[in-house]
Amino acid sequence: MxxxxxxxxxxxxxxxxxxxxxxxxxxxxxxxxxxxxxxxxxxxxxxxxxxxxxxxxxxxxxxxxxxxxxxxxxxxxxxxxxxxxxxxxxxxxxxxxxxxxxxxxxxxxxxxxxSAMFAAAARLGAPLGHDFCAISLSDNLKPWPVIEARLKAAAVADFVMAFYNPVSKARPDRLRHAFDLLRTVKAADTVVAFARAIGRPTENLSITTLAEAAVQPADMSTLVLVGSSETRLIARDHARPWVLTPRSYGSAR
Amino acid sequence: MxxxxxxxxxxxxxxxxxxxxxxxxxxxxxxxxxxxxxxxxxxxxxxxxxxxxxxxxxxxxxxxxxxxxxxxxxxxxxxxxxxxxxxxxxxxxxxxxxxxxxxxxxxxxxxxxxSAMFAAAARLGAPLGHDFCAISLSDNLKPWPVIEARLKAAAVADFVMAFYNPVSKARPDRLRHAFDLLRTVKAADTVVAFARAIGRPTENLSITTLAEAAVQPADMSTLVLVGSSETRLIARDHARPWVLTPRSYGSAR
CATH class of the missing domain: 3.40.1010.10 (Tetrapyrrole methylase, N-terminal domain)
Known part of the structure; x- marks a missing residue:
């Protein structure tokens, strides 16, 4: 049967x-x-x-x-x-x-x-409103230089990035290494968001910049979003700012 | 109120x-x-x-x-x-x-x-099993050279790619132009899939190669997936092949 x-x-x-x-x-x-x-x-x-x-x-x-x-x-x-x-x-x-x-x-x-990526984006506003990529930072199944090359390419081409598996016990430093690399290409004030355990009782969101991102805690339940050069915040008086990556690119400059 | x-x-x-x-x-x-x-x-x-x-x-x-x-x-x-x-x-x-x-x-x-992207992937098998990106091919809201730069970056960094808005009445040729560009970087036998109206009565899926992809029909309801160098087919006797992008990268070579 x-x-x-x-x-x-x-x-x-x-x-x-x-x-x-x-x-x-x-x-x-x-x-x-x-x-x-x-x-x-x-x-x-x-x-x-x-x-x-x-x-x-x-x-x-x-x-x-x-x-x-x-x-x-x-x-x-x-x-x-x-x-x-x-x-x-x-x-x-x-x-x-x-x-x-x-x-x-x-x-x-x-x-x-x-997906965790789209649930996190929903909580933040519209961070993935334009071209984006998803990268696993785990080097269990691929060489770290491949990850570095992808980070660099995504930064130069100005994709919004979503990082899965940002840290592990064996490799606690890989997220910091990724941020170090991105800072050689992207502006220090690039929007970065940490979204942990979205939809679960321990849900936690924080928004920071690439300059400050390295000191944020992250674990295997954290999805990290890194904005493009056009990603920006919409400030609110009584709540976390919304994160927006507009649909248009370049025209506002 | x-x-x-x-x-x-x-x-x-x-x-x-x-x-x-x-x-x-x-x-x-x-x-x-x-x-x-x-x-x-x-x-x-x-x-x-x-x-x-x-x-x-x-x-x-x-x-x-x-x-x-x-x-x-x-x-x-x-x-x-x-x-x-x-x-x-x-x-x-x-x-x-x-x-x-x-x-x-x-x-x-x-x-x-x-999302259409993940629904299409589900029908095909596991085409997005590794790092991937999503690109809208519409140049209504961004300059075409930006799209070209992203296509090239994604090809060189060997992301799987999902294309939204592959054609329009005003710009019927942009998908063909994207394929032309990708062929300068990627192998002719790269797996390409067209997923149209997934989950709707007119659902249609076809799997081809980058060499043959230009002749496939596409419209605004079509999501186009372009594999990485590691994306491959699992042949079946009585059904469409499964599309697999394995979790590991490079190690099989």
């Missing part, structure tokens, strides 16, 4: 950001595979088996989910945010690629979610 | 991609402002006023919504996809910036949505 695998994005945290597609799908599957933090967001359902795994073994988790689906189970593998953005979708398809070709008829569906 | 304004992302089209946050908010507002195509997705609700507008006057629409909210109405301005990505959020905050400072205490909320 044929099983199936769905790679499901749960969004940043709250249930109001879980799509009806994800919600309905999670009600119907026989097995849910995921990191414990994500499984903890889901209600226990009779007859549904949960498979918790450690966050550091994404490829093993993907193979485990594929094994279950090959055995005829209907499996959801869950991810925070959008599964396609530095999350489980790539790991699953890497596993698919490594397995026998005859397994490729397995029905696989990717269920998109609200 | 104080009104409010919510900038609401409806996602790419189907109701299964409308978040509970957006759905609940749209039930409670007194006024909905938006392009006719987006308003048509919403059920008529007694006591709720709709304000249709033409797609080309985003800033006017934003001011209209702000006027209503300043008059004490609870207003939703709706956008397809995510409102922060080449959509209404930037237009609204540009309007906020242009209005008197004392109006800035108006409660404004941005409600994120499933």
């Amino acid at each position: 044929s099983g199936s695998l769905s790679i499901v994005g749960l969004g940043p945290g709250p249930s109001y950001w879980v799509t009806p597609e994800a919600e309905n799908l999670l009600k119907g599957v026989s097995d849910v595979v995921g990191y414990a933090t994500y499984l903890a967001r889901l209600p226990a359902r009779p007859g549904q088996t949960r498979h918790e795994s450690d966050n550091r073994v994404e490829l093993d988790r993907a193979h485990h989910a594929l094994d279950l689906a090959q055995d005829g189970r209907h499996v959801a593998i869950v991810s925070g945010g959008d599964p396609g953005v530095f999350a489980m979708a790539a790991a699953v398809f890497e596993a698919v690629e490594a397995r026998p070709a005859h397994e490729r008829d397995l029905p696989i569906q990717v269920v998109p979610g609200i | 104080s009104g409010s304004l919510s900038i609401v992302g409806l996602g790419p089209g189907p109701s299964y991609w409308v978040t509970p946050e957006a759905e609940n908010l749209l039930k409670g507002v007194s006024d909905v402002v938006g392009y006719a195509t987006y308003l048509a997705r919403l059920p008529a609700r007694p006591g709720q006023t709709r304000h249709e507008s033409d797609n080309r006057v985003e800033l006017d629409r934003a001011h209209h919504a702000l006027d209503l909210a300043q008059d004490g109405r609870h207003v939703a301005i709706v956008s397809g996809g995510d409102p922060g990505v080449f959509a209404m959020a930037a237009a609204v905050f540009e309007a906020v910036e242009a209005r008197p400072a004392h109006e800035r205490d108006l409660p404004i909320q941005v409600v994120p949505g499933i």
Whole structure:
């Protein structure tokens, strides 16, 4: 009997950001595979088996989910945010690629979610209103010089930038190194925002400048946004300023 | 009496991609402002006023919504996809910036949505599994040389690219010009995908190469994805290949 695998994005945290597609799908599957933090967001359902795994073994988790689906189970593998953005979708398809070709008829569906990047942008105003890029600062899976080259290219071409995985225990300094590099190209007063745990009880946002950004705390739950030369603040008397990257470029100069 | 304004992302089209946050908010507002195509997705609700507008006057629409909210109405301005990505959020905050400072205490909320980019990626597999950028090819609001510089930078730094607004009636050739430029930097067999009207009845996906991409039809509902040097296809016997950009970079060489 044929099983199936769905790679499901749960969004940043709250249930109001879980799509009806994800919600309905999670009600119907026989097995849910995921990191414990994500499984903890889901209600226990009779007859549904949960498979918790450690966050550091994404490829093993993907193979485990594929094994279950090959055995005829209907499996959801869950991810925070959008599964396609530095999350489980790539790991699953890497596993698919490594397995026998005859397994490729397995029905696989990717269920998109609200990404951390767009949730953070929503809280801030419109920081991504113009061309932007997303860069993982983790050098576990790519050489640091590749990251440096991308940071430099994005700075020179004046993209707004979103950084995923800004720090880790093993490499606490990489965000500071990224800021050091950006300061050689971009103005000291470039808008920088730190968005932590958006939508969760510990949500925290702060807005600073590239000159001051290095002293801000960040962890693996923090998304860092760096503005373009046109990104600016709209001051408010009784609230955090809005962050705006206007749709037009260059014409206001 | 104080009104409010919510900038609401409806996602790419189907109701299964409308978040509970957006759905609940749209039930409670007194006024909905938006392009006719987006308003048509919403059920008529007694006591709720709709304000249709033409797609080309985003800033006017934003001011209209702000006027209503300043008059004490609870207003939703709706956008397809995510409102922060080449959509209404930037237009609204540009309007906020242009209005008197004392109006800035108006409660404004941005409600994120499933973006066209991530919906397209979900259908294709994991094309955005590594660093990526989003570029609007419209030169209505920025000079074409800026777009060219960004395309070149993104190609040299080997980002996956998502193109919004790939063509228009006024400028039918800009996508072809973008491909011409990319071919001077990127390999002819680079994976290119066209994703049209994802989630809607006319949904259409096609996968090609940079060498062949110029002859593909595209319109303003088409999102174009251009792979990095590592983006590859996973062939399937009975279906379109999966598109994978692996999480690792360089190590496989």
